[in-house]
Amino acid sequence: MKGVIPDTLKARALLLLTLVFVVSHMISIMIYKENRYASVVLTEATDFGQRIMGIVDLAYRFPANQRNDILSAAQTQFLTTYPDIVPIKAVACQQDGASSEISRRIFQPFETRPSYQVDVCVRRFGGVWPLLGQEQKKRVDILVNIHFPDDETASFHAELPEANSLFSDRVIIYLVVVTALALLLAWHLILKLIAPINRLAGAAEKIGVNLDVESLEEVGPRETRVALRAFNEMQVRLQRQLHGQTEMFAAISHDLKSAVTRLQLRCDLLHDEKEREGLQRVVKDMRFMIASIIDFVRGDSTEEPIRRISLGDLLASLCEDLIEESVPIEYHVDQTVHLYCRPMSLRRAIQNLIDNACKHAGSAYVEMQVQAAGVFINIDDQGPGVPESRLEDVLRPFVTVDASRTSTSSGMGLGLAIAHKIILSHGGTLRLTNKPGGGLRAQLYCPFGNPLRS
Incomplete structure (x- = not known):
């Protein structure tokens, strides 16, 4: 069926x-x-x-x-x-x-x-x-x-004698014409009736990548207006909740930075060299933690304007800049495609993936593949990979799998989480897979039907 x-x-x-x-x-x-x-x-x-x-x-x-x-x-x-x-x-x-x-x-x-x-x-x-x-x-x-x-x-x-059949050529033609006209009219009316559903679907995709998009106009039949009003109210509540959390994180980070600054001043006044060095290491770790949290919160920011860019040029420029900074990477970009995105945010997400590969495997290989439905960016390394059961976990904030990587790795587990949030905000996906020959592949996918375009 x-x-x-x-x-x-x-x-x-x-x-x-x-x-x-x-x-x-x-x-x-x-x-x-x-x-x-x-x-x-x-x-x-x-x-x-x-x-x-x-x-x-x-x-x-x-x-x-x-x-x-x-x-x-x-x-x-x-x-x-x-x-x-x-x-x-x-x-x-x-x-x-x-x-x-x-x-x-x-x-x-x-x-x-x-x-x-x-x-x-x-x-x-x-x-x-x-x-x-x-x-x-x-x-x-x-x-x-x-x-x-x-x-x-x-x-x-x-x-x-019996009556002539009704199913003559003229009657059949009449029935076909009337049926076709009726179905065309029905199709037009159906499109008008389900237009609000399509509007809701489009709006749901938009707020999935940008919660601050303009609210829907509440027009149409009463049932449609009720649904649109409920959707707009849901969007307002989500905005209030998300912005409230962001403001709370910003306030906490500001207070923590002030406290760390005072702690640093007290540390400098210590006469015991050994205690001062130990306390400075604690202050350094706290500064790193606060900066990581601020970076993670900033990943939801939608203040950067949306622009149409050449993704191939952006990727090549990023890789060339990193190579000039002596980052051990190779890249292959033989074609380009134009997308609507927040260029700085997307560049930051890709750089986080490259930094993650270089930190845990020593080097990275970057490749872009353009397909009919969208574009893939693969960041490969030759490291030990990640256990299959933890591939989804490491995309969550504050999750690290140091045991599966190099023993010298450090961090709070926010690099992949920040990249993941940025990519999701562009309507794309991020997928981690272990390569058959060894190493990890971070695959970024962005569809051509990106909701940011509308």
Whole structure:
């Protein structure tokens, strides 16, 4: 069923409307066809009764020995006459409402001729004719026996022609045109109805990378306005919570920096060289911790303007700058692609990944690959890698896996976390994998459908 039912709401709604439209029209055509057939048969039965009465009146004016010639001359493609009656009892006549109405229509012209005795038998009056297919054609077979006042008899047999099929070329073309126009109108209306859902989806992607984007305009039907208002209120609450946490971190960092400065002054006043050196190491560690926390908080900053840049040029420039600083890296960038991003933030994230590789493995190899859906930047090293069970953990703040890397490594475990946050804020992903030949690969992916573009 998953392969039959469409995946999108638009396609499902259109399929449902199509089924309802087609089924309702087919049922309407079946009902109309049945009623039309009955009307045609009753009209033909009335004409048949009047024709028989005309023939009988004409034949009665002639002597009995000449009536057979008159009856023979009155025969047509649908009407057969016999001089002798066919016993009604020998024929399987049908008794139902439709047959009775046909008999009444045939009797009606003879109401002004009470001297004639008329017997009518309706046979093979089928049920509902299939809408398509010709195997069970509905026909009305009628037998009429006439007794003249002079005791002569005559029988009339007719098979009333059926109504023409409704499914002619013109009707089929009409149905196709009407169905196509109805589905086009339905598609237009469906697009207008689900437009608010698309707006919500787009807004959700935007606030995923930038919480301070403009709120949605609350327009449309009442249900749509309620949903948009709830979404805007959620965005405001998220802004309040995130900005409150950022301000709290900034305030704590400021107070800690002031305390560390005072601690440094007291440290400088110590006369004991050994105690002063030990306390200075503590102050240095505290300064490093505070700076790391500030860097991590700054990773959520959206103050930098969004610009369209050449990612290949940015990557090549970063690698050249690091090489000039004697950082042991190699890179390969043979093509470029233009993206909307915060250039300084993205450069910082890539540099963090390179620094992480150089710190734990001694060197790094950087490569950019452009594909149809987006661009990949791979930062490879030849270090010991990371245990498979910890590959996701090391992307979280304050998580380190020093045992799996070199024993000389140090840090608070914020480098990868900062890079991860920056990349997520650009609508991309960061994935760590151990290479089969040894070493770790940090793969940055940024899709071309970046929400920052809109």
